[in-house]
Amino acid sequence: MNAGFRDDLSVLANFDTAEDMKITPLVPLGCALAILLTSGCTARRQPSPEHLGEPWNSLRSLGDSVHAAADVGEKARAAGGDRENADGGRYLSEILIQQVGRGVFRDPDYPVFRPQFPESAHTGLVNPDNLYESTHIRPGADYVLRGTRGTTADVTFQVFAGTPGVNGKLRDVGTLSLDNLALDADGNFEVFVGPTAHPQNWIETDDEAGLLLVRWTYSDWASEKAGRVEIHQVGKLGVPAPNPDVGDVARKIREAGAAVPDSAAFWQAYIGKVRLFTSDNAVMKPRLTGSEGLAGQVAAVGKFSLANDEALVVSVPRADARYQGLQLGNYWFDALEWANRQTSLTGGQSHLGSDGRYDYVISATDPGVPNWLDSTGLSEGLFFLRFQGVRTPLTDEEAPTAQLVKLGDVRSILPADTPEIDAAGRRAQLATRQQQLQRRYGR
Structure with a gap:
């Protein structure tokens, strides 16, 4: 222990009264120690009235959403024996991971492609032959994607309105397939996403566009390799991202939570139609x-x-x-x-x-x-x-x-x-x- 710090503690231990310490009895010992060591103590910051209790109340509401999703799972036709219920537990847990990961941490002004990994990539009957990479975009904003083609059997770029598996929201806005993807002599591409027109490699968006998905599709897992892709919103390169806003974080948490039982119910309704027909x-x-x-x-x-x-x-x-x-x-x-x-x-x-x-x-x-x-x-x-x-x-x-x-x-x-x-x-x-x-x- 630093000798000076040890001496400060010994002095503090010899004080018998608040008067000896020159502070009021209401000041905590930790603050008194801070006074001795730093000659000051900053009071705990208080939230603004409009955000009182946030994001803690929104985080607590996640528990209610998980409870509602569990009710959906328990009542589902797919539930039953231990094996079916084990699959159901993984199903709901994966939905929770996806919705919180996508919803809370999305930033359409500073997008980045996130891959979907095998251990948590099953819901919605995802294709094992795809490497999925997705990011959120903002309606009305323009984006530039740059990357390399790779050697996979197929690659597609698709914009959706809504989030996959959430009731009544998912809609194809536009797709750029390999048939229409222009490449340079080295296999590089530049793709444009947004309302501003471009002569080639353009996916036009509308006022509901929100999700951009890239699929690298493998046929020969041994020899094929996915390309690479990066993205930026036009006008944001070199511009620092703002600090997180507590109201925005709380809203995203609540929206992500609400999507968990919604998504669980969506896929059960979908599979119900498949089983029926x-x-x-x-x-x-x-x-x-x-x-x-x-x-x-x-x-x-x-x-x-x-x-x-x-x-x-x-x-x-x-x-x-x-x-x-x-x-x-x-x-x-x-x-x-x-x-x-x-x-x-x-x-x-x-x-x-x-x-x-x-x-x-x-x-x-x-x-x-x-x-x-x-x-x-x-x-x-x-x-x-x-x-x-x-x-x-x-x-x-x-x-x-x-x-x-x-x-x-x-x-x-x-x-x-x-x-x-x-x-x-x-x-x-x-x-x-x-x-x-x-x-x-x-x-």
Whole structure:
């Protein structure tokens, strides 16, 4: 301890009365010590009347929002046994993380792209083949994005009004696809987002635009690499950001909290429609994604309902497209664990049969074929097909099909030259998947 400081404390210890200390009895000991050491004591600052109790009251309201979201989850049709409830707990926790992260820390005047990481990227049946990067923008403001193309199978820039998964708010404002992305000779781009017109690479925004999303879509996880992108609002480069405002912080906390049960209810309503209009162990005809998804994407959804000794064989054509993939999901409309289980495959990862189709086998038990999709023990769930950059539309004859079979009969309906994968081969396949994802997110 500093000798001078020790002496100050010894002097203080010898004072018997407030009069000896030359201060009133109402002054705390800590303040008296500060007087001795710094010759002054600053009173605690007081909040302004209009912000009294903030942001603490808004933070407390988060508890009410989580309680409301838990009520949604507990009453959901997806809830039930321990496994379903475990998935539901992760589902609601992920929504909470997303809404607070996006809502409280957004700054549309000083935007930065934030990636969505595998451990908390499942809600809304996110595509495991996408590296998502998003940021908030301000309606009426202009932005410039600069970056490199990379080598992924596809890349898209999309502006939304609203927030994904929040009732009645999500709408596609504008999309710039790879087909229309102008690049220089080195693969660099400059994209313009806002109301001010530009001759190329321009996404026009309206007075409700609020979210900018970039999707880097992988087909071959081993060889492809995402590009890089940075963003700034026109007129803000070199300008210091203002200090946080307590009223603004409190408002963002409350809005983020309110969005948690709202988002939870949204996805349950959405999956309710899917369950209503889709038959078990069948797949719907591919169609264009609506305004709440990726513009120009063709997608098809199906359901599986399996006994322990059953498998669903989903046969998919090799499309004339930049990208195609299939993934599994649960009835929370969450993607199944995709970083450490093989619950999705792209065309680039899949074995193409001698009949020119990809035959995927959905089951809880490994059937020993390359295109196995691990149901992770779920007896019921979803599968979702995506096609991006489709050059030639699929015909009715080429449409995906689904066939329920006994697990022991799987090979009898696959092409005879379908390879076998033993336990060691499957472990190596999964290890490669895990390593490739580490490299993707450790760019």
